[in-house]
């Protein structure tokens with residue numbers, strides 16, 4: 001039975017790199033894959049999965065109303081797919097995560113989804129929340145904070161490197177806008193002195 005995998009991490013942990021390696025691995029063995037990424041995430045171009053290591057691949061960009069199951073089934077019935085790979089999975093809707101689960105259960109196609117667990121406020125994204133609830137396997141990709149601990153959180157910063165605590169959940173950016181930190185340092189950078197004293 002095919003499984004739904006959620007590979008989650010902070011930013012700059014190697015998610016896109018790992019996805020592209022998995023994709024290469026299937027294809028070098030003559031197996032066909034289908035790649036999706038969020039249309040809104042255009043850091044490396046629209047519909048492009050780009051890794052900071054310098055590799056990239058074209059993918060189908062998904063929007064809020066994209067039916068991933070329909071697209072994958074149409075491709076699969078033309079030529080069988082070995083697996084479906086989804087980058088920026090935090091931007092999926094809960095409905096789209098259900099479509100991915102249905103691809104596994106009804107069509108027996110494994111799905112590997114890669115994304116952030118939480119946003120700059122430490123809150124779950126809709127896609128990540130649904131994946132944490134529905135995936136067969138949760139795999140953490142690890143990276144390090146500046147202190148050497150595991151980086152699990154994503155700090156949003158302004159041009160001067162100061163923490164941003166309020167704003168829209170979605171803001172496309174890279175290392176100039178986000179810093180991956182351990183929870184302790186994320187809390188230190190996002191908690192105001194007044195809030196600290198009120199918890200004492």
Ligand SMILES: Nc1ncnc2c1ncn2[C@@H]1O[C@H](COP(=O)(O)OP(=O)(O)O)[C@@H](O)[C@H]1O
Pocket residue numbers: 009010011012013014015016017018050051052053143
């Ligand atoms: N030239 C390089 N050589 C080796 N690793 C690199 C290089 N440039 C960036 N990296 C590493 O690549 C990782 C980021 O990979 P990427 O797939 O873009 O991350 P994510 O998709 O999780 O944001 C980081 O761990 C970074 O240290």
Ligand SMILES: Cc1cn([C@H]2C[C@H](O)[C@@H](COP(=O)(O)O)O2)c(=O)[nH]c1=O
Pocket residue numbers: 010011012015016041043116118119120121154156169170171172173174178
């Ligand atoms: C934390 C956070 C991130 N985003 C955006 C910023 C990037 O465009 C992507 C993540 O890219 P990755 O390096 O491939 O992991 O997500 C956002 O919109 N809101 C946030 O809170």
Ligand SMILES: [Zn+2]
Pocket residue numbers: 145146147148149181182183184185
């Ligand atoms: Zn730290």
